[in-house]
Amino acid sequence: MDRVAALRRVGLVVLGVNLLLALAKGGVYLSTGSIAVGSEAVNSLADAVYSLVVVAGLYLTTQPPDEVHPHGHERIEPFVSLFVALGVFAAGGVVLWQALEAALAGGASGHDGPLAAGVLAVGAVAKYLLYRYCRRMAATYNSPALEATALDNRADILTAAAALAGVLGAAAGFGVLDPLAGAVVALGILYTGVEIVRDNLNYLVGAAPSDELQAEIVDRALAHPEVQGVHDVVAHYVGPEVDVSLHIEIEGERTVSEAHDIETAVVTAIRDIDEVDDVFVHLDPRELGEWKEEGGENGERVDLDGSTDAS
Structure with a gap:
């Protein structure tokens, strides 16, 4: 299945499950008056609302490139994730307020405890399955929006367990x-919002990717037999994808055609990394030793044997 179809299908599955859970928990809350179940109903309703945003956002991000967006629309995904975070924060605030009001009123009775416990247990199992599904698809298709959704579902497992403990205690x-369980649910929801914001800020501010990814970029450039050194490697996020620029050193007597072939091979090798989008390669004649003029970290030369020569 291609990325477009996969992401849209995941969004619709998550939306459908969250709607069913919101309806089930809401019905049990009206029947039992359990604050813990009511808190979970609000949480699931917020999940359903942001799932709708995710579905719309994933539809936009999977549109093909056009004249206005020649690199495609994937860079919208971090903004979709931030909408998810806003919904999570709102749900957490509402749940916390309800829990505090109920605590001041003296708590809840244990009326219809089995019914409340049953819907919470079913919800926890459903959220666990959604978490595994979204996490796997996020990793497969490099989707920050699905990663944010997976994190929310993971937190929902914990909050459902806390709510279940509260119901059984009552x-x-x-x-x-x-x-008290409702308050724990609220704190878990709010923490999930913080996680989502933290993870997606890097996509929006152009942060560097992991050291492992940067090392793989250098290794792939050095794997070409004509590349004698690599320096001035700059990799940064543009949306959920990574843009790369680097200088490679080759023999200065290569013809233009030969140099072009080397550049093309290096670009292709680095672009084959799933997270990488664009690659820009500058060719330096090895004899000029331009790397020596830079100094510092960016002035290090990475030789074929993996050693570095500092300026």
């Missing part, structure tokens, strides 16, 4: 545990 006669 059923055992400890009514204050129900709103």
Whole structure:
């Protein structure tokens, strides 16, 4: 399945499951009055709303390149993730407020505890399956929006467990545990929002990728038998993808055609890395030793044997 179809299918699956959970938890809340279940109903409703945003956002990000966006629309994905974070923060705030009000009112009774516990247990299992599904698809298709969705589902597993503990505590006669569980749910929701914002800021501000990815970029350039050194490597995120520029050293007596072939081979090798989008290669005649003029980290020459020569 191609990336477009896969991302859209995941978005629709997540939306459908969250809508069903919101309806089920909402119905149980109206029947039992459990603050923990009500908190989870609000959480699932927020999940359904942001899932709708994700579906719309993934539709936009999977559109093909056009004259206005020649590199495609994938860079919209971090903004979709931030919308997810806003919904998560709003849900967390509402749940925390409800929990505090219920605690001040003296907690909840254990009425219909089995019904409340059942819907929370089903919700936890559903969220675990969604977490595994979204995490796998996010890794397969390098999607920050799906990664944010996976993180939210992971937090939902924990918050459902906390809510379940509160319901069981209330059923055992400890009514204050129900709103306390609601407060734990709220804190878990808010922490998930922080995680989503933190993870996506790097995509928006052009941060460098991991050291492992940068090392792989250098290794692929050096793998070409005509490349004698690599320097001035700059890799940074543009949306969820990485743009790369680097200088490679080749023998200065190569013809223009030969140099072009070397450049093309290096660009192709680096572009084959899943996270990489654009690659810009500058050719330096090895005899000029331009790398020596830079100094510092960017002035290091990476030789074929993996050693470095500092200026």
